[in-house]
Amino acid sequence: MEEEGNGKLHIAVLPWLAYGHLSPFLEFSNRISLLGHQVSFLSTPSNLQALSLSTSTTTSPNLHFIPLSFPLSLQSPADDTDGSSYSLINKAYDSLAGDLTKFLQTASPPVNWLLYDYNPYWSPSIAKSFNIRTAFLCPLSAATLAFLGRPESLTGEDSSRSSPHHLAVKPDWIPFPTKLSYKPHEARIVYSSMYLPDNTGVSQSFRLGSSLAAADVIVVRSCFELEPEWLPLLEKLYCKPVIPAGHFPSSVQTKNYKYCWDEAFEWLDKQERRSVVYVAFGSMLHLKKEEVGELARGLEISKLAFVWAYRGKEELLPVGFEERVQGRGIVCKGWVPQVKFLAHEAIGGFLTHCGWNSLVEAMGLGVALVLLPMLADEGLNARMMEEKKVGVEVPRREEDGGFDGEGVARVLRLVMVEKEGEEIRVRAEELGRVLGREEVHDGYVKGFVEYLKKFGDGVERVGEV
Numbered sequence: 061m062e063e064e065g066n067g068k069l070h071i072a073v074l075p076w077l078a079y080g081h082l083s084p085f086l087e088f089s090n091r092i093s094l095l096g097h098q099v100s101f102l103s104t105p106s107n108l109q110a111l112s113l114s115t116s117t118t119t120s121p122n123l124h125f126i127p128l129s130f131p132l133s134l135q136s137p138a139d140d141t142d143g144s145s146y147s148l149i150n151k152a153y154d155s156l157a158g159d160l161t162k163f164l165q166t167a168s169p170p171v172n173w174l175l176y177d178y179n180p181y182w183s184p185s186i187a188k189s190f191n192i193r194t195a196f197l198c199p200l201s202a203a204t205l206a207f208l209g210r211p212e213s214l215t216g217e218d219s220s221r222s223s224p225h226h227l228a229v230k231p232d233w234i235p236f237p238t239k240l241s242y243k244p245h246e247a248r249i250v251y252s253s254m255y256l257p258d259n260t261g262v263s264q265s266f267r268l269g270s271s272l273a274a275a276d277v278i279v280v281r282s283c284f285e286l287e288p289e290w291l292p293l294l295e296k297l298y299c300k301p302v303i304p305a306g307h308f309p310s311s312v313q314t315k316n317y318k319y320c321w322d323e324a325f326e327w328l329d330k331q332e333r334r335s336v337v338y339v340a341f342g343s344m345l346h347l348k349k350e351e352v353g354e355l356a357r358g359l360e361i362s363k364l365a366f367v368w369a370y371r372g373k374e375e376l377l378p379v380g381f382e383e384r385v386q387g388r389g390i391v392c393k394g395w396v397p398q399v400k401f402l403a404h405e406a407i408g409g410f411l412t413h414c415g416w417n418s419l420v421e422a423m424g425l426g427v428a429l430v431l432l433p434m435l436a437d438e439g440l441n442a443r444m445m446e447e448k449k450v451g452v453e454v455p456r457r458e459e460d461g462g463f464d465g466e467g468v469a470r471v472l473r474l475v476m477v478e479k480e481g482e483e484i485r486v487r488a489e490e491l492g493r494v495l496g497r498e499e500v501h502d503g504y505v506k507g508f509v510e511y512l513k514k515f516g517d518g519v520e521r522v523g524e525v
Contacts, residue, residue, distance in 0.1 A: 069512060070098040072126075072164065072171045072192075076179040077107060077153060079343045080417050084199050084281060085177065086111055088308045091505045093122035100167065102160065104130040128159040147259035150179070154260060157182050164190050173512055175279070181267040184274035195512070196275035197305070198268075201416055202282040202290035203444045204437045207240050209233060210297050214269025216255075221265070224251040233297060236289060239443050245461035246439040254436070277515065278302045281416065283504060285494050286423070286448070303511055306504030307420045307495060309399075324367055324390045325404070331365055334408030334485070337430070337472060338401050340369040341413040345434050350462075352376040355411075358468025360385055364476055367407075369396040402427055408485070409476045411468075414438035419445065426492020428475050428485050430454065432463065450488045452481070 071092060075085035086101060093099040099120075101108075105127040112125065130152060160183060164171055174187040175195045184194040198205060209231055213220045220226060227247035230238060242250055254264045272278060282304050284291060294302040328336060339359065341347060347355070356378050359366050366389045370377070374393065382391055398418070401407060402425045410422045414433040419441055422429060429451025431442040445451040452475050455467045474481040494500070 067513065068097050069172045069509070070100070070167065070169050071173045071175055071512075072100045072102060072167070072187075074102050074160065074174065074176045074180050074183055076177040077104065077149065080415055081177055081199055082107055082111060084308065084417060085175075085197065088197065088281075088305060088505070089175075090119055090123055091308055091502065092509060093120035095506065095509055096122065097509060098122050098124070098169070100124050100126045100163070100171070102126045102128055102163065104128060106130075126163060128156045128163075130156070150258060150260045153179060154182065156180070157186060161186050164192060176271065178264075178268040178271045181262075181270035181274070184271070193276045193512075193515070194274065195277040195279050195303075196271050197279040197281070198272075199281050199416060200437050201441060201444060202280050202287040202294055202302075202304070203238075203240055204416075204440045205280065206234060206290050206293045206297065207231065207440055208265075208268070211269040211273035214265040214272070216263075216266065216269075221251075221255060224248045227251055234293070239447060240440055241443070242439050243456070243461070244458065245456070246433070250436065250439075272298060275300070277511070279305050279508065281305055281307060281420070283307060283495070283500065285500065286491075301511070301515075303508050304504055305508050306501035307424060308501055308505060309421055309424045324392055324401075327390060328367070328401075328404050328406045331406040333405050335365055335476075336404075336406045337362075337364050337366040337409040337411055337476060338369070338398075338407045338427070339366055339411040340396070340398060340418065341371070341432075341434070342415045342418060343371070343395075345413055347372050347376070349376045353378050354463060354465045355468060356381045357465030358472065359389060361465060362469040362472040363388075364472055365389065366411075367392060367401060369398065369401070371395070399425075409472065411472065414441040414445070416441060423450065423488075423491055424496040426489040426496065428481070428488040430468075430471050430475050432468070448487070448491070449483060450491055451475070452484060 073085055073089045075081045089099045089101050108125045108127055171192050173193050173195055175197050176183045187194050212218045224247040227242045227250055228244050230241050257263045278298055283306050291304055352372055368391045370391050370393050399421055402421055407427055409430055410427045411430040412418050414431050429445050431445055431451045431453040433439040433442040442453050446453055452471050454463050454471050456463050475484055
């Protein structure tokens with residue numbers, strides 16, 4: 061299925077709409093296209109425009125943005141501030157099947173592979189109708205995927221996940237010791253949001269399980285340097301090839317930013333190495349007033365220097381907070397260049413919601429972690445970071461998952477300055493020296509592309525016999 065004479069591939073890429081999916085899919089797509097292969101990146105017009113404006117990496121002429129019509133004014137889950145329209149976004153996204161069919165039918169040169177996200181579980185069958193092979197790229201850790209289990213556990217074909225309790229214990233299919241599981245309050249939320257059908261008639265777990273089951277190849281945003289115990293387990297669970305793609309970290313951004321960023325970086329330049337905490341909770345999370353208040357109180361009483369990338373409503377911040385921490389802490393409101401902040405030598409700790417994108421960026425830069433998971437896979441990510449000894453989790457109330465400022469401050473100080481946290485700081489820097497090497501991740505991308513080419517050759521030879 062390669063182009064005749066040059067061995068180049070044409071790969072169509074279909075990510076989910078959330079920025080936490082769009083960004084790594086774009087980075088991976090660009091790295092593939094820089095190897096000389098054509099990549100068609102499909103998404104909504106507004107998302108493509110936002111990506112083209114926000115990216116600071118050099119994009120290859122082989123990378124093409126393909127707009128798909130979208131019947132909603134909301135074009136990303138991040139636009140849905142209260143979660144009420146999420147099912148509508150899913151329904152509208154499912155309607156993109158027609159546009160995908162037209163593109164795959166008419167693309168020139170013909171598409172060899174469809175690389176797709178978990179949400180468009182319907183896309184592999186469309187691709188296969190045109191004899192296009194399929195690769196499922198999951199932007200989760202291998203550990204999270206292994207915990208979630210076989211496709212039939214996700215689609216509901218077996219009873220291994222029939223209640224929240226099953227999410228709060230280590231599953232039988234993990235053969236080695238691990239603390240990886242959801243806490244009871246997390247299990248209740250994850251079960252409701254992931255395993256119960258929404259207004260589209262299917263659940264998020266059904267989408268994920270179906271996407272795993274339909275793929276010719278599973279691609280994981282991971283590497284053996286970090287998850288040597290989890291990647292082989294996935295192949296046993298899925299009974300099909302599982303290819304680590306590396307972390308394909310976002311390049312450190314070097315644009316001349318304005319607004320409070322200039323002030324923040326000028327201030328960071330004056331701070332001691334590894335003395336400042338960076339605080340951020342991703343693009344999708346909408347913190348409640350009580351949570352914002354306790355975070356602010358924790359930062360205030362910790363007496364540590366910090367930069368807070370704050371995306372919430374300004375009125376949720378405690379009255380007088382910014383004035384009280386003036387000179388010691390900076391609150392940057394709105395979008396910030398996270399990788400550039402994390403890469404600054406003054407940053408030594410990261411108070412994070414434990415989204416996989418953020419963890420990948422921090423680990424590659426040797427930053428120690430203060431873990432405060434909120435949604436989806438974040439609780440599992442937090443447990444893994446503790447097992448890898450690169451972070452410590454903020455204590456939570458067992459009944460509702462609440463936290464307080466004292467707990468935040470205690471873990472911040474442990475990770476940043478106290479003797480008890482020295483192992484965490486050393487381990488984080490050691491891991492950063494390994495995962496921060498671009499050649500490691502570029503090697504995984506090259507290996508992935510070569511696998512796609514060999515996979516195609518092998519299947520074709522079988523068909524000829």
